[in-house]
Amino acid sequence: MGAAWLSLSIVFIGISLSSAFFSISHQAHQQLDSQMPERLNDALRYSPGDSDAIANLASLINADLEQLRIESRVPVINQCRIDFLGIGDAADKPAPVRFPIEKLISVDWAHGMLQETAQFRLSCELAPLPVLGVHSALALLAVLMLFSMPASLGSTERDYLLALNGLGLKHQLAHRVILASSPLTARQQARLALVISRARNGQLAVDDIPGMVATPDTITFSHATHSVTVLGINIVLSKTPYFYYAMYAHLRKQNGEGWVLNPAIDRPDPQYATLLLDLMNRFGGHQKAVNDLRDHGVRAKILDQNRNKIKDELTGCLGETLACDFLFETRRDNRSGRHLYRIKCPPERIIVNT
Amino acid sequence: MPWLISWSSRTRLITGVLIIFVFGNVSWWLTKPDVQALNLQSYYHYSCHTGDTRSAGATLRLLLVSTVQVGEIAEQLCDSPSVSRHYEQVVVSWKPRTQLTASDLVNETYDVIWNREHFLRGLLPDFERYYESLLHFDHYRVYWLSLYSEPVMSVDYFQGKRIGLLSDPGSHTHHVLPITSLSTNNIPDGTYSAIYFDETASLYQSFLQGDVDLITGGSSLLPTESVFQTELTDNATAATFFVRSGLQDPDIRCDLIEALELLKPLWHGIQAHHRASIPC
Numbered sequence: 001m002g003a004a005w006l007s008l009s010i011v012f013i014g015i016s017l018s019s020a021f022f023s024i025s026h027q028a029h030q031q032l033d034s035q036m037p038e039r040l041n042d043a044l045r046y047s048p049g050d051s052d053a054i055a056n057l058a059s060l061i062n063a064d065l066e067q068l069r070i071e072s073r074v075p076v077i078n079q080c081r082i083d084f085l086g087i088g089d090a091a092d093k094p095a096p097v098r099f100p101i102e103k104l105i106s107v108d109w110a111h112g113m114l115q116e117t118a119q120f121r122l123s124c125e126l127a128p129l130p131v132l133g134v135h136s137a138l139a140l141l142a143v144l145m146l147f148s149m150p151a152s153l154g155s156t157e158r159d160y161l162l163a164l165n166g167l168g169l170k171h172q173l174a175h176r177v178i179l180a181s182s183p184l185t186a187r188q189q190a191r192l193a194l195v196i197s198r199a200r201n202g203q204l205a206v207d208d209i210p211g212m213v214a215t216p217d218t219i220t221f222s223h224a225t226h227s228v229t230v231l232g233i234n235i236v237l238s239k240t241p242y243f244y245y246a247m248y249a250h251l252r253k254q255n256g257e258g259w260v261l262n263p264a265i266d267r268p269d270p271q272y273a274t275l276l277l278d279l280m281n282r283f284g285g286h287q288k289a290v291n292d293l294r295d296h297g298v299r300a301k302i303l304d305q306n307r308n309k310i311k312d313e314l315t316g317c318l319g320e321t322l323a324c325d326f327l328f329e330t331r332r333d334n335r336s337g338r339h340l341y342r343i344k345c346p347p348e349r350i351i352v353n354t
Numbered sequence: 355m356p357w358l359i360s361w362s363s364r365t366r367l368i369t370g371v372l373i374i375f376v377f378g379n380v381s382w383w384l385t386k387p388d389v390q391a392l393n394l395q396s397y398y399h400y401s402c403h404t405g406d407t408r409s410a411g412a413t414l415r416l417l418l419v420s421t422v423q424v425g426e427i428a429e430q431l432c433d434s435p436s437v438s439r440h441y442e443q444v445v446v447s448w449k450p451r452t453q454l455t456a457s458d459l460v461n462e463t464y465d466v467i468w469n470r471e472h473f474l475r476g477l478l479p480d481f482e483r484y485y486e487s488l489l490h491f492d493h494y495r496v497y498w499l500s501l502y503s504e505p506v507m508s509v510d511y512f513q514g515k516r517i518g519l520l521s522d523p524g525s526h527t528h529h530v531l532p533i534t535s536l537s538t539n540n541i542p543d544g545t546y547s548a549i550y551f552d553e554t555a556s557l558y559q560s561f562l563q564g565d566v567d568l569i570t571g572g573s574s575l576l577p578t579e580s581v582f583q584t585e586l587t588d589n590a591t592a593a594t595f596f597v598r599s600g601l602q603d604p605d606i607r608c609d610l611i612e613a614l615e616l617l618k619p620l621w622h623g624i625q626a627h628h629r630a631s632i633p634c
Contacts, residue, residue: 011378016382016384027387032392035392036394042398042449047421053421056425071387072387073383073385138384142374149366
């Protein structure tokens with residue numbers, strides 16, 4: 001920001017000084033053009049234009065043009081003067097001028113039948129403090145404005161922003177929501193789309209939108225209500241599928257891998273049955289399901305059925321894109337040829353409230 | 355500003371450029387200079403200071419029609435004890451005589467004026483109330499001059515000739531006399547072509563370059579051996595040096611005459627007379 005300030009100050013100073021000097025020399029040239037020929041003709045009417053006459057002329061003109069009055073709102077040019085250098089080839093050839101503080105001005109005029117040229121030099125003195133003060137202040141203001149410009153949004157971001165705004169969410173809040181969701185991956189877009197559709201349906205108050213979007217991307221199991229809360233949305237599942245789901249969550253958290261091997265069709269699994277029975281007994285599982293488990297253990301078919309029910313319920317609520325992280329992934333056990341299942345997302349995104 | 359919040363990167367860039375542009379313009383607007391109108395003085399004068407400060411601001415002014423020796427005349431007057439007793443400054447001016455006005459005479463702007471009596475009378479018939487003669491001259495001779503052949507006052511001779519004149523109608527030698535001469539010799543306008551000049555230097559230069567065939571002039575101005583000349587008149591009225599009647603101090607009058615004597619080469623061959631009442 002400091003560098004931007006410095007360079008913008010330099011640019012402003014450069015532009016303003018060169019345009020000021022250009023303007024001064026242009027105006028001075030115009031005035032000399034309109035007044036000087038007549039004055040010179042009058043002065044030289046009876047004069048042969050010898051060196052004494054020219055020296056006398058030069059001292060009179062120089063005294064006249066010793067100080068140009070220059071007015072501006074902020075005085076960046078302290079003062080200027082014009083020196084008469086001479087007429088035609090007799091003019092003193094001064095050292096090359098130092099732009100933009102000095103400039104040569106030629107005035108052409110007709111002296112009798114002769115075309116003459118009078119040479120002048122305009123030189124100006126800067127007012128360094130006002131120059132620095134005004135331009136650094138302006139540059140500072142400009143840089144502050146530049147740096148306080150809000151970040152720009154892509155077209156997708158703007159679409160969501162307008163949608164949120166359309167729901168009645170204030171622009172600033174909506175903007176914050178979009179920035180918090182950036183970058184807009186397919187998943188983030190799905191989250192926004194879900195929030196928007198729920199707000200449209202009246203399932204979500206507009207004021208809660210920011211909090212909703214900021215909710216951690218986790219799944220929380222509540223055994224007591226046999227419901228899961230995903231991305232802030234509470235989904236109450238049927239009792240039996242819930243307990244199966246909770247079993248998978250429990251196992252995923254218990255050991256890092258958490259793969260659950262589907263039992264063989266003819267040989268139900270007793271180990272998982274114990275875990276399930278414990279959950280169902282403690283949190284009010286259906287008696288029928290409890291009995292079935294106790295009698296037959298965990299059967300492959302029932303396991304498959306419940307996974308499908310969970311999938312249906314979550315996908316129905318969240319849509320496939322959002323649900324898939326919390327659903328199951330599978331791999332094949334090479335030895336038995338059967339499938340292993342586990343909840344896809346890592347254990348730290350799974351929270352179990354007992 | 356909703357559009358600000360939801361702008362695209364292109365809008366943001368344009369806005370940034372616009373901010374710099376606006377501030378650049380403000381900077382330009384704040385510092386835009388305005389050169390106040392130049393108030394140029396006239397440059398047809400030479401001045402010097404006498405070194406005396408008691409006579410604050412008093413100026414001795416001379417109006418001549420030549421720049422010959424102006425510096426020397428002014429300096430000599432500045433060095434004079436009697437002038438410095440009364441004046442702080444001496445200014446010798448050669449304001450074009452066409453710009454001399456009646457009010458210059460009535461207001462006694464100049465202490466000395468070098469001009470022809472009839473010209474001043476033309477400006478102000480009773481100019482003698484304000485000015486009197488300081489130094490006057492006998493009548494002098496004026497010639498028609500040519501580089502090619504002796505001028506003859508006939509229609510045949512002037513047929514197709516280019517005549518150089520000064521545009522200043524107050525010029526006796528180079529305007530009034532040649533026009534009078536052509537008229538009295540019955541040479542009609544259509545015979546010759548008149549070419550007008552603003553000042554004598556260009557007139558003489560054009561004559562010597564052959565751009566004009568004929569001019570008029572005094573005998574002293576050009577080397578006689580290379581120029582054919584025919585007398586136009588032996589009765590031309592020379593300009594007189596007039597002095598302000600109010601300036602009676604004889605010492606200053608004498609100093610003025612002495613200083614103007616520096617111009618003697620200009621009236622070579624013409625007898626000068628100063629006013630009888632001046633004792634120097």
